Amino acid sequence: MFNYTFQWRQALQKLPLLLDGALVTLQIALMSMAMGIALAVVLAVARNARSRWASAPATAWVEVSRNTPALFQIYMAHFGLGSFGIHLSPYLALLAGITFNNAGYLAETFRGALRAIPGTQLRAARSLGMPSIQAFRLIIMPQMFRIAFLPTTNQMVWAILMTSLGVTVGMNIDLAGVTQDINVRSFRTFEIFAIAAVIYYLIAKSVTLGARLLASRLFRY
Structure with missing residues (x-):
């Protein structure tokens, strides 16, 4: 018979601790995205390069990150590198694993975006005397x-x-x-995990809605 007694008040008393943990979660996510975007731009350009010396390593990165579990990638950062004498803390291992994963997925996103931009724009910028790097930074990257x-x-x-x-x-x-x-410590499994799930949901929805609002402001035309 179902005789579980909910203790929401006891669980809600732990809300400040959960919110502190949520801030760390956001910190890791933001840092992994910042580093992932920077790496992804390099990977996307390398994958579009004609040189195999540039495209092959980038392709290998993308293939591994997109076709292996994220948990495996975090394990390799924490336990795998330890076999070679490189010991990362759980924080750094998690950050490295998520960054690796983000870079692989975003590289393909950026590569698709680059292919959607007409090549005539880069040639037009070059015909005006603009160096390739400057043309890519000022003309191509904003559109990408x-x-x-x-x-x-x-x-x-x-x-x-x-x-x-x-x-x-x-x-x-x-x-x-x-x-x-x-x-x-509390054995209030349902209540604690339910509150944490709500926090995850609210964070995710806030990011999604915030991005849509920002896009509507930035990309009106």
């Missing part, structure tokens, strides 16, 4: 980011949710880690 803006937002949401995998390598200061610790 505009095309890839909403898909990049989806990756941000995915990065937020991926941080929950940190508990598998001992991460205990993000939202998932704090939730697990509170659950072990």
Whole structure:
């Protein structure tokens, strides 16, 4: 017979700790996205390059990141690198794993965006005497980011949710880690995880709605 007694008041008392964990989750997600975007731009350009010396490593990165589990990538950063004497803390291992994953997915997003931009624009900029790097930075990149803006937002949401995998390598200061610790001490599993799920949901929806609002302001024309 169902005789579970809900203790929401006891669970809600832990809300400040959960919110502190949520801030760490956001921090990791934002840092992984910033580094992932920077790497993805390089990977996207390299994949479009004619030289195999540039395209082959970039293709390998993208293939591995997109076709292996994110959990595997975090494990490799934490346990795998340890086999070679490189020991990363759970925080850094989680950050490295998510960054690696973000870079691979965003590289394909950016590569698709680059292909959507007519090549005549770059040639027109070059005909005006603009150096290739400057033309790419001032003409091509703004259009690339505009095309890839909403898909990049989806990756941000995915990065937020991926941080929950940190508990598998001992991460205990993000939202998932704090939730697990509170659950072990209080045994209020349903209530604690339900509150954490609501926090994850609100963060993800805030990012999505914020991105749509920003896009409507930035890309009116």
